[in-house]
Amino acid sequence: MDAFGMGLVAAMGALATVAGASEDIDSDIGSQSNPNSQVQLAAQVGNPHRIYNKAIAGEPPSNALWCTTAAIMAYVLIEGYHMPLLFAVAAGASLAALFDGVMSTSAYFGRSASQARFNQWIYLDIVRYTTPSIMAHVWITSFCICLIAVIQVYILTPHHPFPIPVIGLVWGLTVGAIGSSVGDIHYGGEREFQWRLFGQGLNTMLSGQIVRKAEAGLRNSIDNAWFCAKFGGPCTGLAFGLTVFLDNWRTTVFDPVTQAGAAIAMGLFFVIVMNLYNHYCEVSARRKYGPYPGYKGDIPA
Amino acid sequence: MTFDINTIIYILEIIVGGLLVGVGVHFVPVGGAPAAMAQATGIGTGTVQLAAGSGLTGLLSAGLMMSVTDNLWAILATGAVGAMIMIDATMLAGSWIYAYAVGAPFASAKVNYDPITGFSQPPYVAPGTVGQGIPTVCFVSGTIGAAMGGLGGAMIYYPLVQINGNPAMSAIFAIGIFFVDAVLASWNIQGTIEGFHDPKFKKWPNAFKSCLVATAILAVVAVLITPIGGI
Numbered sequence: 001m002d003a004f005g006m007g008l009v010a011a012m013g014a015l016a017t018v019a020g021a022s023e024d025i026d027s028d029i030g031s032q033s034n035p036n037s038q039v040q041l042a043a044q045v046g047n048p049h050r051i052y053n054k055a056i057a058g059e060p061p062s063n064a065l066w067c068t069t070a071a072i073m074a075y076v077l078i079e080g081y082h083m084p085l086l087f088a089v090a091a092g093a094s095l096a097a098l099f100d101g102v103m104s105t106s107a108y109f110g111r112s113a114s115q116a117r118f119n120q121w122i123y124l125d126i127v128r129y130t131t132p133s134i135m136a137h138v139w140i141t142s143f144c145i146c147l148i149a150v151i152q153v154y155i156l157t158p159h160h161p162f163p164i165p166v167i168g169l170v171w172g173l174t175v176g177a178i179g180s181s182v183g184d185i186h187y188g189g190e191r192e193f194q195w196r197l198f199g200q201g202l203n204t205m206l207s208g209q210i211v212r213k214a215e216a217g218l219r220n221s222i223d224n225a226w227f228c229a230k231f232g233g234p235c236t237g238l239a240f241g242l243t244v245f246l247d248n249w250r251t252t253v254f255d256p257v258t259q260a261g262a263a264i265a266m267g268l269f270f271v272i273v274m275n276l277y278n279h280y281c282e283v284s285a286r287r288k289y290g291p292y293p294g295y296k297g298d299i300p301a
Numbered sequence: 302m303t304f305d306i307n308t309i310i311y312i313l314e315i316i317v318g319g320l321l322v323g324v325g326v327h328f329v330p331v332g333g334a335p336a337a338m339a340q341a342t343g344i345g346t347g348t349v350q351l352a353a354g355s356g357l358t359g360l361l362s363a364g365l366m367m368s369v370t371d372n373l374w375a376i377l378a379t380g381a382v383g384a385m386i387m388i389d390a391t392m393l394a395g396s397w398i399y400a401y402a403v404g405a406p407f408a409s410a411k412v413n414y415d416p417i418t419g420f421s422q423p424p425y426v427a428p429g430t431v432g433q434g435i436p437t438v439c440f441v442s443g444t445i446g447a448a449m450g451g452l453g454g455a456m457i458y459y460p461l462v463q464i465n466g467n468p469a470m471s472a473i474f475a476i477g478i479f480f481v482d483a484v485l486a487s488w489n490i491q492g493t494i495e496g497f498h499d500p501k502f503k504k505w506p507n508a509f510k511s512c513l514v515a516t517a518i519l520a521v522v523a524v525l526i527t528p529i530g531g532i
Contacts, residue, residue, distance in 0.1 A: 034345055162469055166472050173350070185336075188337040189339035202338040203430065251365060278435065279418070282400075282406075
């Protein structure tokens with residue numbers, strides 16, 4: 001273990017935290033992934049809205065696409081033109097953001113136009129000021145992940161044997177999977193349905209009845225980003241940061257050649273701690289909230 | 302290339318890895334889009350995406366380990382541990398949101414009592430939903446599933462690197478085989494499952510058989526093609 005390596009792992013953890021948070025906020029602004037089903041449904045059940053509606057693909061494949069695009073350009077600039085690492089990564093992230101801008105715009109136009117029969121409009125002002133926000137968040141995500149890949153391949157010892165586009169692909173898939181599993185709950189389970197009773201999941205009868213009014217005026221996707229950046233985004237960032245940090249920390253602190261057993265045992269220790277922590281969350285939620293008042297079954301709480 | 306006993310062992314390793322992925326997906330508690338609206342128990346995303354996210358994180362760890370050691374057990378174990386860390390961090394952060402943002406107690410709608418903790422479930426299932434959150438049994442089941450996925454990914458990757466010596470190409474092949482098996486298993490459970498306590502889990506032999514056939518074909522192709530492409 002050396003101090004430089006530990007510093008790099010800490011930097012990777014920090015970059016991953018930022019990447020996770022920006023990935024989730026990007027998906028919240030665009031209503032991508034799971035909560036998109038409700039945004040899509042809203043117009044069909046008589047609730048046309050001003051929410052940005054892009055579902056280019058599931059979050060993991062689309063983020064894998066952005067990160068791989070950024071990493072490929074960075075790889076070409078680094079290997080082919082011997083550009084500085086940071087410049088190459090920034091240029092790659094810019095390309096990924098441009099790709100995302102094109103696809104987000106076409107996704108919004110396509111999805112909204114296909115719902116014309118349900119009285120859903122295409123709002124050009126929404127396109128003008130929401131698309132750059134989405135692109136900016138994609139830039140941050142792909143920049144951070146590309147930089148993590150560059151650190152793993154070129155700087156951190158032992159160097160990772162995969163080239164940076166493959167690492168970008170894997171981390172992109174992972175950050176998308178985490179954003180889709182963690183941050184989406186805050187947007188889909190809480191922000192989209194704020195007028196139902198607090199403390200329960202979405203009743204199936206309420207599907208498509210999303211909130212369309214904001215704190216002031218009509219709600220748009222920037223309002224959703226404001227809300228989700230308070231908890232859903234940071235939680236996603238923490239989850240991805242923990243994944244990247246803990247996974248690399250154990251192989252940096254313990255030499256993978258001579259202390260492989262200790263590195264694996266440390267990983268197992270983290271896993272056990274997280275299992276216990278989840279159990280604590282379950283017990284504390286059950287104790288604080290209690291059973292639902294309308295329950296009429298014969299199984300005691 | 303020469304077709305010898307080692308080639309057969311490599312093919313068998315890839316097949317076993319694929320089967321581990323296929324069966325491991327059945328353990329991962331995925332609720333799909335409804336879970337993201339706290340409308341169903343489990344993690345709020347798709348089966349394949351989550352299995353791939355965790356299994357491929359394990360693949361990254363295994364790849365790193367394999368670049369410095371030839372110890373098969375260390376490579377397989379580190380792949381499994383990497384995948385477990387990813388899925389546990391994901392489920393834990395998801396639990397924070399269920400508990401502290403949505404404010405819903407965790408409950409499974411598939412069993413009356415949690416098989417591990419013994420907690421009663423139906424009184425905590427919100428009206429109009431089929432459970433919410435990630436109860437202990439789902440969390441443990443997800444950890445087991447991720448371990449199998451990471452182990453499977455590493456087991457597919459290891460022989461491929463032995464054959465062609467090219468980590469990048471082997472990783473891409475491993476990712477491809479991983480996705481095939483995860484998708485087959487996902488069809489078997491029709492997209493959502495709560496874990497090993499879910500009645501759908503009993504259908505795993507179907508996925509086992511289909512993954513066996515699919516991975517056997519892919520293993521032969523992978524073993525034959527990679528040396529040519531690796532030049």
